[in-house]
Amino acid sequence: MDQAFEYKRIMKIMVLVAAYNEEKTIVNVIEEIKTHVQNADICVVNDGSTDKTADILSSRQDIRSLHLPFNMGIGGAVWTGFNFMYREGYDYLIRIDGDGQHDPKQAMSLLVPLIGGDADIVIGSRFLKKQGYLSTFSRRGGIKLLDILSRFILKQKIVDNTSGFRAYNRAVISKFIKEYPFDYPEPIETYIAAKKGFRIKEIPAVMRKRKGGISSIRIVHSYYYLVKVLLTIMVNFIGGKNESLSNHRYPDH
Amino acid sequence: MNPYPITVIQIISIVFSVFLLALIFLLIRKKKMREEYSILWVLIFIVFLILSIFRGLIDKISSILGIHYQPASLFLILIGCLFLLTFHFSLVISKMKKNINSMAMMISILEQELNKYKNKKIKNSK
Numbered sequence: 001m002d003q004a005f006e007y008k009r010i011m012k013i014m015v016l017v018a019a020y021n022e023e024k025t026i027v028n029v030i031e032e033i034k035t036h037v038q039n040a041d042i043c044v045v046n047d048g049s050t051d052k053t054a055d056i057l058s059s060r061q062d063i064r065s066l067h068l069p070f071n072m073g074i075g076g077a078v079w080t081g082f083n084f085m086y087r088e089g090y091d092y093l094i095r096i097d098g099d100g101q102h103d104p105k106q107a108m109s110l111l112v113p114l115i116g117g118d119a120d121i122v123i124g125s126r127f128l129k130k131q132g133y134l135s136t137f138s139r140r141g142g143i144k145l146l147d148i149l150s151r152f153i154l155k156q157k158i159v160d161n162t163s164g165f166r167a168y169n170r171a172v173i174s175k176f177i178k179e180y181p182f183d184y185p186e187p188i189e190t191y192i193a194a195k196k197g198f199r200i201k202e203i204p205a206v207m208r209k210r211k212g213g214i215s216s217i218r219i220v221h222s223y224y225y226l227v228k229v230l231l232t233i234m235v236n237f238i239g240g241k242n243e244s245l246s247n248h249r250y251p252d253h
Numbered sequence: 254m255n256p257y258p259i260t261v262i263q264i265i266s267i268v269f270s271v272f273l274l275a276l277i278f279l280l281i282r283k284k285k286m287r288e289e290y291s292i293l294w295v296l297i298f299i300v301f302l303i304l305s306i307f308r309g310l311i312d313k314i315s316s317i318l319g320i321h322y323q324p325a326s327l328f329l330i331l332i333g334c335l336f337l338l339t340f341h342f343s344l345v346i347s348k349m350k351k352n353i354n355s356m357a358m359m360i361s362i363l364e365q366e367l368n369k370y371k372n373k374k375i376k377n378s379k
Contacts, residue, residue, distance in 0.1 A: 045361070061372075064365055064369075065365065066361040066362060066364070066365050067361050067364065068357050068358070068361050069357050069360060069361070070357060072354055072357060072358075076354055076357075076358070079354075079358065080357075080358045080361055080362070083358055083359075083362060084362050084365070087362065182354070
């Protein structure tokens with residue numbers, strides 16, 4: 001890892017935290033990121049929170065906070081973060097959720113394949129080594145279904161496609177500047193990126209049970225979530241052509 | 254002899270269609286309705302006007318479509334028009350939602366940049 005870091009000394013890394021009503025956990029998450037991810041700027045997108053999240057964020061000088069005027073949903077918050085990252089000229093982006101279920105200790109290991117040039121998106125996957133919090137039974141079923149689908153469409157195994165614990169390089173981000181899936185972005189993002197020829201890699205990650213807040217996939221919405229994701233995937237990706245790898249990688253470098 | 258003598262309902266519907274058409278034109282002229290959203294309305298009212306002037310048209314349409322109860326084809330046309338309109342509005346709303354989200358995103362980013370410069374200024378003046 002150290003060698004890779006020396007190789008590109010001047011790279012800029014941004015940690016993106018999307019937060020919606022996370023007043024109980026956000027400070028902890030920020031502190032953890034500061035301890036474990038050095039030399040990175042922390043950008044927190046406050047997705048129109050109605051609690052004290054906005055005040056907590058504005059009072060801090062050590063982070064950069066974006067405040068959306070209304071709740072756009074996780075996809076909107078991530079999209080805002082992507083745009084910010086792109087404008088500010090960062091090279092890599094790590095996504096960590098504001099509810100504390102992702103462990104910032106593992107964030108740097110997500111970057112390794114990116115910096116080494118082995119992947120464009122790295123997903124921290126809780127099912128590769130089955131440790132830590134593995135979500136509920138029914139949700140695991142949905143994730144399994146997405147995995148089966150990705151084997152068919154992408155010819156690639158993606159065992160934890162709903163994980164928001166991800167890292168990206170600038171080339172991938174540049175493809176999501178204009179449009180990004182809004183409601184439940186993770187699986188659709190994976191499919192779009194893979195279809196555009198970007199390489200996706202999963203590495204094992206241990207997730208914790210969320211400390212506060214509610215999952216962006218609530219129980220009632222679980223089925224709606226699955227139907228919507230499946231619909232989007234069907235509409236967009238069945239029968240479409242895979243783009244070639246070389247066309248648009250690293251447009252700005 | 255004219256098989257379709259003028260009836261009260263025909264007069265009412267002609268007057269009503271003309272009135273609505275005039276209303277749309279007025280709203281466009283006063284810039285209260287944008288042209289792009291009014292085109293469908295204008296087209297639909299013209300269809301209504303034609304149908305109320307030429308009463309035989311409904312009978313012809315019914316026989317072509319194989320509908321035995323003529324008023325049913327009138328409802329069919331009406332529902333078709335309303336369907337088109339709601340569909341059109343869904344498209345418009347989707348486009349607006351997209352624009353609004355883009356604006357919100359841009360506002361949050363620009364606000365952050367503005368704050369950065371403000372803080373710099375405060376530091377410099379100290």
